[in-house]
Amino acid sequence: MKDLVNKLYQNNTIIYKVxxxxxxxxxxxxxxPKGGQFKYDFSNGQLWKYDNLYAxxxxxxxxxxxxxxxxxxxxEANAKLYFNFNSSVIDEVKNAFNRRMILFIENDSLSIEKINKLKRNxxxxxxxxxxxxxLEVISQDRVSNKNELVAIRKNNVVEDVLFKNLYNSSEIxxxxxxxxxxxxxxxxxxxxxxxxxxxxxxxxIYDSDFTNKIIDTDAKNISYTKGxxxxxxxxxxxxxxxxxxxLEMLNSLKSESESKVWTDSNYNWIILGYTILVALAMLMLLLFLKKYRVEIYNNNNTVTFIFFNVFSMIFVQTLVIKYNPDYLYVVPLSVLPIVLKAFFDARxxxxxxVLTVLLLGYIVPNSFEFIYLHIIAGIVTILTVSELYxxxxxxxxxxxxxxxYxxxxxxxxxxKEGNASKINLxxxxxxxxxxxxxxxxxxxxxxYEKVFGLVSDVTLLELSNTNSKLLRELNEKAPGTFQHSMQVANLAEAAANEIGANSMLVxxxxxxxxxxKIVNPMYFIENQTTGVNPHNDLSPRDSAKIITDHVIKGVEIAKKYNIPDRIIDFIRTHHGTSTTYYFYVKEQEQNPDTKVDIKKFQYQGPLPFSKETAILMMCDAAEAAxxxxxxxxxxxxSDLIDKITDKQMADNQFINSNITLKEIETIKKVIKKKLMNIYHLRVEYPE
Structure with a gap:
């Protein structure tokens, strides 16, 4: 049981990825989609590339x-309009007329004959x-053609009459x-x-509800087939x-085939097919990370971030398609490469x-057009989007x-159409x-920076501001170190630009x-302005510990100031597992009869694991030396840079970095050129 627990603990990152x-x-x-896939791909105006197709x-x-x-x-255009005939209005009007006539008779001295005549009229x-x-006023303009028949509803009996036979207010x-x-x-x-x-x-009065009900009934009775x-x-x-x-027959066959495929008998087989295809795509993504982006693959947080973005894009696109397929292209899939390039790299x-677009090909209409269009747009995104800050x-x-697009x-x-007149604008x-x-x-x-703890170029620009709180403190407490850091930053940026690495990050x-070095600034030579070296009062081993501890202290300080992990990685790795050689030799000289443990004089690492961290190690050592x-x-x-770099390579300091010998040589040339410019030197030519 204990062995099982140990194995699970040792392989927890793999288990998490699975x-x-x-x-x-x-x-x-x-x-x-809960339906099968039609095995033929076609669109209007294209050639049929398959064999003869029979029903x-x-x-x-x-x-x-x-x-x-x-x-x-x-x-709707030909629908008969329905009007309600209110018979009770007739009785109301007659009763009102009789009442008014009684008042009229009482106030006027007319003969019975004249009164009856007026009443009859x-x-x-x-x-x-x-x-x-x-007709009520608002119903009088319902019909443009006055000779049109309309339906009058009298006590649940419908009678057709000419619209012109209905009186309007101007005729009364x-x-x-x-x-x-x-x-x-x-x-x-x-x-x-x-x-x-x-x-x-x-x-x-016009009866809009009943008219619409009749129209809806007629619309529901429309035949959706025509042969x-x-x-x-x-x-x-x-x-x-x-x-x-x-095209009509093919579309009909496709619809019928997909509805026939998705039945209880083969539901599981279709699910299995989908699962295999999706699993292959996601597996390719994992294998790509493992082979070409080891540092990302080893970090479960970044793998989760990438998988989350893939799923999010598919989820949003699916929602839009279910709502209205006509809005298919409103989903900004280019956001995915923009975001990933901002945090990682273009490749x-x-x-x-590309993998995300291929997966979406299963759920979108006109999949070839969709895939081609979005892959081209994705390539343009990668080629054009840079320096988001x-x-x-x-x-x-x-x-x-x-x-x-x-x-x-x-x-x-x-x-498809053969001309530009039918393009859907x-x-x-x-x-x-x-x-x-x-x-x-x-x-x-x-x-994403806040949720996943990632770092983009925008954040890097903010962090590189020398007026930031931590850099101001470094300048105040260790001004020599601050100037050294500035020089190293310039060297590293130039080297990164030369080999295509992330210059802003490095x-x-x-x-x-x-x-x-903020903790014990005077123990570092660049900050010793008085000529007093406190190492003279310490043993070589104690001096080495103070020197190597600046990495550990740096990590602690950076975390205190909420510096992102990607920047802290540079603090951890800028010395790798190198040795404080000066104090190691001094310890040997003071104790010639004792075997000195070199590990006591080594930095604890880790080794640089990327081009950027390798560049910093080279530039830091070169500038200091x-x-x-x-x-x-x-x-x-030139000799100094060659010596330092050769020593680092001999000590396998770059073994975990995806950096080539050619790139190392390029970096060396940049460092040499920059240092010569700093010291205002030029190559001496023989006479």
């Missing part, structure tokens, strides 16, 4: 979304107005006057006219152009982006990425939105690599 790998694979497979079974030819939309619009007017119906006064007789009117007739004009009100293909019927010949009816960013750079890069889509469109708006959303990379980079690391040259010459500097 669990992360499995969880990510399962999560991505879960996001995949494997009977299936209906489905109408396109455009055709269905047109039919629905036709239903009034009731006749009411009957005529409501015989077909009186004419009907009243017609029934009252010829003008000029008497005082009594005018009063009746006023009463009728006041009490007559609309009783026919049938029988089993064995030829669909398309090899080399034929996918267009017209052939890893592009490799991860310069705000203008991201704006320029996003503009270039957006332009590439548009150009590539334009090319695909004219290939909405996609250009989507690409513009994609570009705007790409600026989210800045926010994500900031968030410069920042160089500025902080000796912060541990150059101060020991009494009268530096071009030759003495």
């Amino acid at each position: 669990i992360l790998f499995l969880l990510t694979t399962i999560a991505i497979v879960y996001l995949f 494997p079974f009977d299936f209906a030819i489905q109408k396109s979304e455009e055709e269905i939309a047109i039919e629905k619009k036709e239903i 009034g009731l006749k007017t009411i009957e005529e107005v409501y015989k077909t119906g009186f 006064l004419h009907i009243i006057k017609k029934n009252l007789g010829s003008e000029p009117y008497s005082k009594e007739q005018i009063k009746v006219l006023d009463i009728l004009a006041e009490i007559i009100k609309p009783n026919v 049938k293909v029988s089993e064995g019927e030829l669909i398309i010949l090899k080399g034929g152009i996918v267009e017209g009816k052939k 890893l960013g592009l490799f991860t982006h 310069k705000r203008a750079n991201l704006f320029i890069s996003v503009a270039q990425i957006t332009l590439i 548009m150009i590539t889509y334009f090319a695909f469109s004219i290939i 909405d996609y250009f708006m989507l690409f513009a939105a994609n570009g705007l959303l790409s600026f989210l990379a800045i926010i994500l980079i900031y968030m 410069r920042t690391g160089a500025l902080y690599h000796d912060v541990g 150059s101060k020991s040259l009494g009268k530096p010459t071009a030759q003495s500097i």
Whole structure:
């Protein structure tokens, strides 16, 4: 049991990666569409590159979304409008007229005959107005063609009438006057006219709810098919152009095939297929990290970060497709390479982006177009996005990425359609939105720095500010060390630029690599301005301990000031496992009869594990050693640099760094040139 626990402890990083790998694979497979994949890839206007295709079974030819939309619009345009006929209004108006006439009779001394005549004319007017119906004002403009039939609902009975037969407000006064007789009117007739004009009100109202209900019912009854293909019927010949009816049959066959594939009997097989494909992609990512990015692979935090970003992009793209596939290209997949390049490097960013796009090919329509477009955009992202701490750079890069999206889509469109007139301009708006959303990379980079403890160029720029709190303290307490760090930073930055390493990272690391000397600044020669050397009062072993402890103290101080781990790595590794040779020799001289343990005079490491940390080790040793040259010459500097570098290589200090001999030689040349410039030297030519 104890052995098992020990093995688990020793292999905990591998176990973590296996669990992360499995969880990510399962999560991505879960996001995949719940349907099979059609085994043919095609698009409008392309040649059919497969063998002759015959219908494997009977299936209906489905109408396109455009055709269905047109039919629905036709239903709406030709739909009969329904109006409610309110019969109770007639009784209300008649009762109101009778009441008003009683008051009218009481106040006027008219004969019974005249009163009855006025009353008959009034009731006749009411009957005529409501015989077909009186439209409310807001319903009068519902129909443009007045000869159109509309449906009138009277007590659940529907009757078709011509719209022009329904009275509107402008016709009511004419009907009243017609029934009252010829003008000029008497005082009594005018009063009746006023009463009728006041009490007559609309009783026919447009019923939008019922009309829409009928339209919806008719729309639901639309046939979504327009023909049938029988089993064995030829669909398309090899080399034929996918267009017209052939395209319709292929789309219908694809839809029918995918719905048939996803059944209970083969559900597990399809899941297995998806799992294998996703697992292979994620495995390739892990193998890439293990072979080419060992420092990232060995750090579970960074591996988790990369896997999380891959899953996040697939998750967001899946949500958009489920919501509306038309918004497919609004998802800014270029954010992935931008973020990964900001924290790691371009090669890893592009490799991860390509794998992510390939995985998304399973869930997007027109997968070839999607994959090609996004891979090209990803390459442009890697080539253009650099130095994110310069705000203008991201704006320029996003503009270039957006332009590439548009150009590539334009090319695909004219290939499909054969001309530029049918290009969907909405996609250009989507690409513009994609570009705007790409600026989210800045926010994500900031968030990831806080959550995952990573470091971007923006943070490096902030840390490299010599007015930062820790660097100010270094300058105040150990001014000689501060000047040394500045010189090393300049050397390291120039060397990194020359071999294509991360110059901003190595410069920042160089500025902080000796912060541990703040603790005992006077024990380091660059800070001894009084001529007093405190090492004279110490044993060589104690002196060596103070010297080597500046690495440990530096790590502690950096953590106290919340310096990121990537910068602390430079503090840990800038001496590797080298020896404080001066004190080691001195100890041997003082104790000639005793075997001196060299480990007591060595730094504890670790060794440099990247190009950047290797550059710092070389530049730090070179700059410090150059101060020991009494009268530096071009030759003495060159010999010194060769000697230091050869010793470091002999001690295997660069064995864990992915740095080549050619790059080491290039770095040496840069250091020599820079030191000669510092000491204002030039190569002496023979006479």
